[in-house]
Amino acid sequence: MGVLNRRDFLSALWAAPALAAEAGARPNIVYVLADDLGWGDLGCYNHQSAVPTPNADRLARQGVRFTDMHSPSAVCTPTRYGILTGRYCWRSSLQQGVLWGYSPSLIEPGRMTAAAMLKSAGYHTAAIGKWHLGLGSEPRTDYSRPLRPCPNDHGFDYFFGIPASLDMDPYVWVENDRVVQAPVGKTEGRDSPRGVFWRAGAMAPDFKIEEVLPTLTGKAEELIRRRAGSAAQPFFLYLALTAPHTPWLPPAAYRGRSKAGDYGDFVSQVDDALGSVLRTLDETGAARNTLIIFTSDNGAHWTPEDKARFAHRANAGWRGMKADIWEAGHRIPFLARWPGRIAPGSVSGELGCLTDFFATAAAITGFQLPPDAAEDSCNLLPALLGRRGKPVREAVVHHSVDGVFAIRQGEWKLVLGRGSGGFSAPRKIAPGPGEPEGELYRLSRDPGESENLYLKRPEVAARLAALLKQYQREGRSRAL
Numbered sequence: 328m329g330v331l332n333r334r335d336f337l338s339a340l341w342a343a344p345a346l347a348a349e350a351g352a353r354p355n356i357v358y359v360l361a362d363d364l365g366w367g368d369l370g371c372y373n374h375q376s377a378v379p380t381p382n383a384d385r386l387a388r389q390g391v392r393f394t395d396m397h398s399p400s401a402v403c404t405p406t407r408y409g410i411l412t413g414r415y416c417w418r419s420s421l422q423q424g425v426l427w428g429y430s431p432s433l434i435e436p437g438r439m440t441a442a443a444m445l446k447s448a449g450y451h452t453a454a455i456g457k458w459h460l461g462l463g464s465e466p467r468t469d470y471s472r473p474l475r476p477c478p479n480d481h482g483f484d485y486f487f488g489i490p491a492s493l494d495m496d497p498y499v500w501v502e503n504d505r506v507v508q509a510p511v512g513k514t515e516g517r518d519s520p521r522g523v524f525w526r527a528g529a530m531a532p533d534f535k536i537e538e539v540l541p542t543l544t545g546k547a548e549e550l551i552r553r554r555a556g557s558a559a560q561p562f563f564l565y566l567a568l569t570a571p572h573t574p575w576l577p578p579a580a581y582r583g584r585s586k587a588g589d590y591g592d593f594v595s596q597v598d599d600a601l602g603s604v605l606r607t608l609d610e611t612g613a614a615r616n617t618l619i620i621f622t623s624d625n626g627a628h629w630t631p632e633d634k635a636r637f638a639h640r641a642n643a644g645w646r647g648m649k650a651d652i653w654e655a656g657h658r659i660p661f662l663a664r665w666p667g668r669i670a671p672g673s674v675s676g677e678l679g680c681l682t683d684f685f686a687t688a689a690a691i692t693g694f695q696l697p698p699d700a701a702e703d704s705c706n707l708l709p710a711l712l713g714r715r716g717k718p719v720r721e722a723v724v725h726h727s728v729d730g731v732f733a734i735r736q737g738e739w740k741l742v743l744g745r746g747s748g749g750f751s752a753p754r755k756i757a758p759g760p761g762e763p764e765g766e767l768y769r770l771s772r773d774p775g776e777s778e779n780l781y782l783k784r785p786e787v788a789a790r791l792a793a794l795l796k797q798y799q800r801e802g803r804s805r806a807l
Contacts (some may be wrong), residue, residue, distance in 0.1 A: 353692055354665060356563045357446070357481040358684065360410070360605060361597055362403065362457060362492070362572035365627030367643030368594050369660050377586035377639035378554040378594045382602035383662060386621055390664030391673040395737070398625045399647060399680050399703070401656030401726045401749055404459050406624040406681060407567070408433060411460070411481065411699030413685030415724060417732075418802065424728060425459070426494040429468045430530070432461040432476040441685040443482030445563045450691040451554055453485040455546050455565035462490055462501070466754075470497060470506050477504045483565075487546050493539055493569040496528020508533045521633075523587050523676045527529065530579045537576045538754045539569050544600040546799060548607045555611035563688075566604065570597050571627070587639035590629070618665040618691070622681065626655045628750070646776045652727040652742050652748030653776055655658035663711055670713050677710035679737065686805065687711070702803035721804065722794055729754065734795040737769035741781075741791035767791075 350488075367373035369380045371387035372394075380398050399409040404425040405416035412434060419435065426433060434440065442452045460481075462474040468490070478486035488500050497510040508531040516527035525536060547566045554562040570593055577584075577592035601621055608614035627642035629650040647653030662681065663669060686704035689696050694725025696704075705720045722736035731748025734741050745756035758764050763781035767788045770776075781788055798804045 335608065336784045343779075346691075349544060352616060353448070353450075353561045353676065354668075355561045355613055356450075356691075357604065357608070357617055357619040358410075358563075358565050358603055359406075359619065359621045360456075360565070360567045360579060361621070362567070362569055362570055363625065363627055363649055364594065364597065364623035364660065365629060365641035365643070365655070366645060366658050367640045368571075368627060368687065369661070371659055373640065373643045375638075375640070377637065378591040378598075379584060380594070380598040380735075382598045382605060383621060383660070386601070386664055387672075388603065389666075389671050390662060391621075393661040393673055393675045393677065393679055393710075395676050395767050396622065396659055396661035396679045396681070397656045397723055397725060398623070398659050399724065400726055401651055404433070404728070407458075407681075408462055409463055409682040409703070410684055411442065411565075412436075413441065413682050413704030413805075415682065415703045415804075418702070426491060428491045430461040431463055431465045431468060432480075432492070434460055434476070434481050436476065436480075439697070440482045441688055441701075442478075442563065442565065444685070444694055445688060445692065446482050446484065446674075446698075446716045449560060450556070451484045451562040452565075453550050453562065453673075454483045454488065454567065455486070455550065456488045456543050457492065457569045458488055458501070458567070459484070462485045468589045470499060470510060471804070473504045473506055474501065474506075474620055474647070477501075478502055478726055479559055479621075485550070487726065488543065489539065490565070492572055493536060493571050494525040496526055496530070497533045498525075498528065498530040498536065500531065500534060506531065509640070510534075517574070520589070522573050522593075523623070524573045536574060540596060543568065544564050544603050547604055551607045551613060552611055555613040555794045561616075567593060568600060570594075570600075572630075573796050574597045585639070587637045587641075590633070591637070591639055615666055618668075620661070620663045620684070621636050622661045624681075625649050625657060626651075627688075630750075631807045644775060647747055647749065647751045649745040649800050650728040650736060651751050651753070652725060652731045652733050652744075652749065652768075654726060654774070656747075656749055657725045665711070669711055673713055675710050675713075678718060678720050678723060678737075679707055679708070679710065680705075680720065680736070683707045683720070696805075698807055703798075703806055704805055720792075722798075723804075724795060724798060732795065734791050734798075736771075736791060736794065738769055739787050739791060740768045740776075741788055742766035742768075743792065743795070
């Protein structure tokens with residue numbers, strides 16, 4: 328894919344206004360976000376996967392599979408912010424890390440979200456699952472009081488889920504703006520065997536960690552069945568699964584399904600959760616007019632020790648793992664199905680980012696984005712529908728958990744620093760005299776990021792660095 332002249336890019340980005348009208352009736356939108364699922368976990372991406380994923384594979388056969396999709400961050404909170412706001416999280420007060428269970432609300436008051444936009448377009452909006460964008464106000468969430476701001480204040484008519492990751496306290500169910508039961512109990516936590524980890528902390532009497540994923544799946548099924556009969560009002564369901572993030576606790580029925588231990592068995596359970604959603608859409612007849620997306624918030628936490636123990640490659644051949652600035656940290660699976668609109672069995676090599684959901688949903692509904700919303704979101708609808716043309720996105724920006732930034736344009740990726748910036752060794756390299764200060768990779772020829780061309784192609788490094796500075800200075804990357 329060649330690099331666009333910026334003027335051509337700006338004029339072409341929104342050059343498909345007829346697509347929304349062409350789409351016909353507004354579809355239901357179901358966005359299923361797995362937690363720490365790797366590019367190589369799914370059979371449709373990695374034929375050597377040691378995990379059976381028949382439901383994801385079916386979705387790929389019935390829709391489109393993106394091979395160059397990325398999360399804006401290599402960890403969860405910033406990615407979730409980006410999905411819902413269409414804006415890179417580093418533009419907010421949070422630079423690169425994750426929130427905790429008692430962190431206050433991150434999304435700025437008054438900021439438009441994809442849910443609020445869809446609600447204004449007549450959709451019923453619901454979020455079920457892991458929120459991890461903070462609840463309540465500063466300095467610390469008080470779970471004995473109504474949790475405002477909460478998802479209801481960010482465009483969702485209904486919310487049911489947990490505050491943060493499933494290994495973070497407090498362990499409580501939240502419905503709309505309050506806990507279902509107060510966290511009056513306590514768990515001592517656990518940290519063995521590998522992956523069976525959660526922190527000590529407050530826990531509600533009705534909260535059972537191993538029951539969270541089935542409960543969320545059941546809630547999603549209930550909502551689809553309840554809303555599917557309303558022909559007058561489409562629905563948007565944001566289903567943020569808690570797995571296969573730690574703790575890896577597959578039920579007995581799943582143990583031994585994979586050849587990748589507890590993790591692989593847990594991924595199999597995630598695939599079954601997706602299958603339950605697909606089956607419910609089919610049984611209610613809603614599938615005929617539903618755009619369903621299945622993706623992940625970042626790469627898998629699959630360590631060198633895991634690779635030594637199992638032949639499974641959760642991140643396929645990409646370098647690194649979750650939290651890293653290298654490809655395995657942010658290159659993710661992305662599947663989409665929309666019967667009659669998306670060609671079955673299609674594959675897209677379009678460069679995309681999860682921040683693009685907002686602009687894509689706006690294009691589907693015909694909503695005109697204002698300048699102060701979705702600043703880093705580009706319309707992927709042409710790529711979803713298989714329209715050939717100029718690239719949808721000029722470039723994409725990533726960052727690691729330690730705040731190492733990268734910018735990707737066409738075949739080139741520039742890392743502003745040395746080392747993974749995440750969980751892989753070496754995390755940080757201090758360059759010596761005459762050594763490169765950053766990393767530059769030509770991914771079309773070197774997808775494994777093995778040859779650093781920073782010193783050999785200084786003009787490319789300088790161009791990409793200047794573009795990133797421009798995005799930072801202008802406060803946006805989406806063209807007006």
